[in-house]
Amino acid sequence: MEAGVLETLLPGVHRIVAPNPSVMTGPGTNTYLLGNKRITVLDPGPDMPEHIAAIEAGIAQLGGELERIVTTHTHPDHSPGAAALQARYPVGVFGAEILDDGYQDTSFAPTGSLAHDDCFDVDGSVLRAIYTPGHVGNHYCFIHEATGTVFTGDHIMQGSTVVIIPPAGDMADYIASLRLLLDYPLQYLAPGHGTLIDTPRQEVEHLIAHRQSREDKIYAALQQIKKGDLDELVVVAYQDVDASIHPIAKLSLSAHLLKLEKEMRAHQKDGQWELLA
Incomplete structure (x- = not known):
């Protein structure tokens, strides 16, 4: 996984890794570009000029146009890039807000709300929101129904367990949200940090x-x-x-x-x- 490089993982699913590796973020935050023509950016990541430039270059490389931005949650390694993209593109930003507990991105300013089962049209494919509180109270996963890929944000991280920080984080909610994912037709897990996971049910059951x-x-x-x-x-x-x-x-x-x-x-x-x- 090389930072700043557009990688196509599945049809209509592309990834750019932010240059913010650390103990907490692994190789860096994954930003996903969904679609090929009408593109949804999922988790724009940190507001780092080189990462924002890489997202813009990725959109251009695909020959598409940015249609919307969605976020899994508002921790500072996942959502601040939204403000930078908002300044460049007149598109909708969707995500859930939460009271700042000292760990939130206070620059996040959604133009639209987000609720469980909300659906977005991504180049003719459905992107469905799944409310998954636990890591933090405003956390959502998203399933790309055409490929069965669940974008897990920090609900599931490849290679490590998720830190739950009360009071915004809740362990009972987290375990219940893991069980909820088993109700969906999972084919892949696309975490906010790490590589694509092709044994999704086994991974969720292992975490529980x-x-x-x-x-x-x-x-x-x-x-x-x-x-x-x-x-x-x-x-x-x-x-x-x-x-x-x-x-x-x-x-x-x-x-x-x-x-x-x-x-x-x-x-x-x-x-x-x-x-x-």
């Missing part, structure tokens, strides 16, 4: 099992230490993870604990967590 396994470890950690804060629990519940990752792991740990609290299986007081009898 992984989250349940982590929840079991967290529950066992609470049984072992009886009462503890995040710093104490992460050492036990994430002992299979390198300690350098524990600061990030505590975010998902908190999301799992809040799920247990919602299910009335655990509770916390003054930052101390324990199981409910």
Whole structure:
């Protein structure tokens, strides 16, 4: 995956990788160009001049015209490029807004709302919105019905698990949203970071099992230490993870604990967590 290069993955499905690789973004954010003539940009990515130029070059290379911009969510590596494209093209921008929790793209200004099952015509193919809260409360996946490709944003990332950051992120919602995807005729998963996944059902089922396994470890950690804060629990519940990752792991740990609290299986007081009898 080379940043800035237009790659055709499937008929009418093209990808450009942004030059923003990191521990959190993998090789970089994937921007998808859908269609060949009337083009939809899905997740315009970061507002980096070289990436915006690569998107414009990709549209020109396809010989098409930009018709709309859609976003999976408003984290700063996925949506800020929309504002830069809006300044150049008089097209609609579709996505869901959310209150800023310190992690959102505050420049995002959609011209149209987005709701579950909304459909867009992409060169005669249907692009359908699927509401998938969990990673963040305004997250949507999209299925390109002609190819069975689900564009997963940060709901599913190739090669790594997704970080859930409360309160905008919700573990119970995340697992429910994973199960929802199994109701669709999946052929491919096109993640916001990483390569195309051609075993979609197996990947979704693996992620559900992984989250349940982590929840079991967290529950066992609470049984072992009886009462503890995040710093104490992460050492036990994430002992299979390198300690350098524990600061990030505590975010998902908190999301799992809040799920247990919602299910009335655990509770916390003054930052101390324990199981409910």
